[in-house]
Amino acid sequence: xxxxxxxxxxxxxxxxxxxxxxxxxxxxxxxxxxxxxxxxxxxxxxxxxxxxxxxxxxxxxxxxxxxxxxxxxxxxxxxxxxxxxxxxxxxxxxxxxxxxxxxxxxxxxxxxxxxxxxxxxxxxxxxxxxxxxxxxxxxxxxxxxxxxxxxxxxxxxxxxxxxxxxxxxxxxxxxxxxxxxxxxxxxxxxxxxxxxxxxxxxxxxxxxxxxxxxxxxxxxxxxxxxxxxxxxxxxxxxxxxxxxxxxxxxxxxxxxxxxxxxxxxxxxxxxxxxxxxxxxxxxxxxxxxxxxxxxxxxxxxxxxxxxxxxxxxxxxxxxxxxxxxxxxxxxxxxxxxxxxxxxxxxxxxxxxxxxxxxxxxxxxxxxxxxxxxxxxxxxxxxxxxxxxxxxxxxxxxxxxxxxxxxxxxxxxxxxxxxxxxxxxx
Numbered sequence: 505x506x507x508x509x510x511x512x513x514x515x516x517x518x519x520x521x522x523x524x525x526x527x528x529x530x531x532x533x534x535x536x537x538x539x540x541x542x543x544x545x546x547x548x549x550x551x552x553x554x555x556x557x558x559x560x561x562x563x564x565x566x567x568x569x570x571x572x573x574x575x576x577x578x579x580x581x582x583x584x585x586x587x588x589x590x591x592x593x594x595x596x597x598x599x600x601x602x603x604x605x606x607x608x609x610x611x612x613x614x615x616x617x618x619x620x621x622x623x624x625x626x627x628x629x630x631x632x633x634x635x636x637x638x639x640x641x642x643x644x645x646x647x648x649x650x651x652x653x654x655x656x657x658x659x660x661x662x663x664x665x666x667x668x669x670x671x672x673x674x675x676x677x678x679x680x681x682x683x684x685x686x687x688x689x690x691x692x693x694x695x696x697x698x699x700x701x702x703x704x705x706x707x708x709x710x711x712x713x714x715x716x717x718x719x720x721x722x723x724x725x726x727x728x729x730x731x732x733x734x735x736x737x738x739x740x741x742x743x744x745x746x747x748x749x750x751x752x753x754x755x756x757x758x759x760x761x762x763x764x765x766x767x768x769x770x771x772x773x774x775x776x777x778x779x780x781x782x783x784x785x786x787x788x789x790x791x792x793x794x795x796x797x798x799x800x801x802x803x804x805x806x807x808x809x810x811x812x813x814x815x816x817x818x819x820x821x822x823x824x825x826x827x828x829x830x831x832x833x834x835x836x837x838x839x840x841x842x843x844x845x846x847x848x849x850x851x852x853x854x855x856x857x858x859x860x861x862x863x864x865x866x867x868x869x870x871x872x873x874x875x876x877x878x879x880x881x882x883x884x885x886x887x888x889x890x891x892x893x894x895x896x897x898x899x900x901x902x903x904x905x906x907x908x909x910x911x912x913x914x915x916x917x918x919x920x921x922x923x924x925x926x927x928x929x
Contacts, residue, residue, distance in 0.1 A: 549634075549670070550625075550629045550632065550634065550670060550672040552621070552625050555624075555625035555626075555628045555629050555632065555672070556595060556621065556624060556625055556628070557595060557624070557628055558571075558590050558592075558595040558596075559571035559574075559590065559595055559596055559597065559624065560572075560590050560597065562628070564627075564628065564631045566631075567627060567628070567631070570903065571590070571596070571597050573903050574587060574596070574597045574903050574906050575587050575588065575597055577903055577904045578597070578903065578904055578905055578906050580598075580599045580600035580601075580604050581599070581608060581611070581907060582599060582600065582604040582605075582607055582608050583599075583600045583601075583604050585600040586600065587599060587600060587906070588600055588601060589601050589602055589604065589605055591605060591617055591620065593617040593618075593620075593621065594617040594618075594620035594621045594623075594624055595620075595621065595624045596620045596623065596624055596901070596906055597906060598611070598617075598620070598906050598907060611907065616907055616909075619899055619909050620901070620906070620907070620909065622671075622899045623899045623900065623901045623909060625672075626672065626675050626676075626898050626899060629672045629675075629676070630676060636676065637666050638665070638666045638668050638673040638676060638677050639676070639677065639680075640666055641665065641752060641753075641755075641756060642663055642664045642665055642759075643759070644759055644762065645663070645759045645760060645762060647762070649662065650662065650694070651663055651692070651694065651760060652694070653688075653689050653692055653694050653695060653696050653893070654696055654893070655696070655893055656674065656678060656893075656894065656897070659685065659894075663759075665677075671897070674897050675896075675897050675898035675899075676898070678894075678895075678896045678897045678898060679896040679897075679898040679912060680749060680753050681753065681756060681894070682892075682894055682895055682896040682912050682913045683746045683749060683753075683754075683830065683912075683913070684749075684753060684754050684756050684757035685756065685757070685894040686828075686861065686892055686894045686895070686913050686916065687738060687757060687828055687859075688756075688757050688760045688761075688894075689892075689893055689894050690713070690859055690887075690916070690918070691713070691716055691717065691720060691761075691826070692760060692761075693717055693720075693721060695713075696893045697887060697890065697893075700888075703890075704887045704888040704889070704890040704917075705886070705887050706884075706885050706886060706887065706888070708884040708885065708886055708920070709857075709885070709886030709887050709918055712822060712856075712857040712886055712918075712920060713857070713886075715822045715823045716736075716822075716823065716826055716857065718823060719736055719764065719823045719824055720736070720761050720763075720764050721761075721763070722763055722764075723763060734824065735764075735765035735766055735767045735800075735824075736764055736765070736766050736767070736824050736825070736826075737766075737767045737769055737817075737824060737825045737826075738766060738767070738768050738769065738826055738827075738828065739769045739771060739808075739817075739825065739826070739827045739828070740768065740769065740770050740771065740775075740827075740828050740829075740830065741771045741772060741808050741827060741828070741829045741832065741847075741851075742771070742772045742774075742829055742830070742832050742843075743770035743771060743772050743774070743775040743830075744772070744774045744775070746770070746830055747770040747772075747774075747775040747776065747777070747801075747803065748777055748779075751793075751795035751796075751799070751801070752795075754768060754795065754799060754801075755795060755796075755799060757799075758798050758799045764798075765797070765798050765799065766798065766799045766800075767799075767800055767801075767802055768799070768800070768801050768802065769802045769804060769817075770801065770802070770803050770804065771804045771806075771807075771808050771811065772804075772805070772806075772807065772808075773786070773805055773806065773807070775803050775804065775805060776791055776803040776805050784805075785805065786805045787803070787805050790802050790803065790804055790816075791803040791805075804816075807842070807847060808847050808850060808851065809845075809846035809847040809849070809850045812850035812851075812853070812854075813846075813850070820854040820855065820856055821856075822855060822856050822857070825854065825856045826856060826857050826858075826859070827851060827854070827856060827857065827858040827859070828858075828859050828860070828861075829858065829859070829860040829861075830860075830861050830912075830913060831861060831862060831863055831867070831912070831913075832860055832871060833871065834848070834860070834870075834871035834872075834874045834875055835870035835871045835872075835873060835874030836870070836871075840874060844874060844875070844878050848875065848878065848879065851921070852879060852882055852883065852920070852921030852922075853921055854920075854921065855920060855921050855923055856920060857886055857918060857920050858886075858918060858919055858920055859886075859887065859916060859917070859918040860872070860916070860917055860918070860919075861892060861895075861912075861913040861914070861915060861916045861917075862889075862914065862915045862916075862917075863910035863911065863912070863914055864910055864911075864914050864915065865889065865891075865914070865915050867910075867915070868889050868914075868915040868916070868917055869889055871917075872889055872917050872919070875919060881922065882921060882922050883919050883920070883921065883922060884919060884920050884921070884922045884923065885917075885918070885919050886918035886919055886920055887916065887917050887918035887919075888917060889915055889916070889917040890915065890916060890917070891914070891915055891916075892913050892914055892915055892916040894913070895911055895912065895913040895914040895915070895916075896911045896912040896913060896914075897911065898911065898912075899911060900912065
């Protein structure tokens with residue numbers, strides 16, 4: 505009996521089957537792309553179902569520890585006693601007992617548990633060990649491509665970021681990029697913040713931004729002052745988490761202004777962390793870390809007013825210097841004294857633009873009102889408090905009050921020390 509070629513040579517049959525399979529897969533893939541169909545989801549893709557675990561039973565050790573910390577620090581909003589009950593809807597410890605949880609009508613009517621559940625699943629997703637292709641950030645910006653700063657979606661699209669199709673990807677990336685892109689959105693020529701009355705930017709704010717943009721877009725200026733030969737300095741006061749972001753994250757700011765060099769000055773006793781020892785480092789001299797020839801980090805482990813009085817940053821230039829304070833707590837009882845005295849006095853003396861963010865609207869309004877109340881007519885408002893277009897979309901939790909949720913850089917505002925017009929005598 506004669507055997508067929510494929511029977512006598514199994515490898516040949518396998519090759520033919522493989523070719524057919526590859527052809528079918530190519531055709532299916534072509535049709536799927538042509539029709540705009542998404543590939544079938546992977547079982548490892550994050551979903552609210554596979555990322556939900558009660559924190560006190562979490563497979564992640566540090567979230568079990570965080571649940572224990574909440575039980576130790578927080579108090580039940582109904583009874584005022586310690587927290588011993590984990591909300592079954594959010595998976596986060598919230599009340600003293602099930603009875604207290606059931607009696608908390610405000611908690612259930614407001615559906616606070618829905619946001620708390622997002623906190624839960626976002627934290628589990630970050631610790632899930634899944635691939636994070638969304639962290640593969642794009643490199644330089646082509647001169648013939650315009651960046652759209654209207655919102656996160658259009659920014660990601662026009663910058664050619666990885667397509668972020670889920671809330672998990674968006675939360676992970678926006679938390680990191682909120683700091684550099686919030687800065688960029690204020691300074692950029694296509695800023696989403698327009699002039700009053702339609703937008704939050706005041707006339708004085710337009711003056712300060714025009715000066716900064718004069719430096720940021722040199723090719724659009726016919727003459728450039730010979731004194732503008734140093735990098736633009738961005739001072740970040742009270743720096744903590746933002747000072748620990750990797751260089752490639754801050755590089756996304758520089759890509760938006762390819763003609764400009766930047767120095768990021770992180771100022772504050774918690775701006776320099778030894779990650780191996782998990783301790784903050786103190787240095788009597790600035791610590792400089794260079795990312796590349798266009799951007800560098802300078803860490804100052806002292807308070808701004810100390811460095812200002814020592815004239816370490818002199819001279820200031822409104823064309824080249826700008827200040828950002830992320831969640832500073834100007835008006836918070838526990839931090840207002842350290843901000844509103846010598847530090848704020850020195851900040852206003854610089855006459856440079858100062859922008860500040862808050863965890864929510866009430867937080868930012870409290871900070872802005874505290875500055876106005878303390879310094880009154882010595883302050884020019886540059887930007888009225890407004891929702892930050894590039895705030896983080898990831899929900900965070902206050903462990904001392906597990907029903908208090910917030911997002912980093914949710915609101916933004918701006919001010920500076922008043923510039924007085926020259927008066928002829």
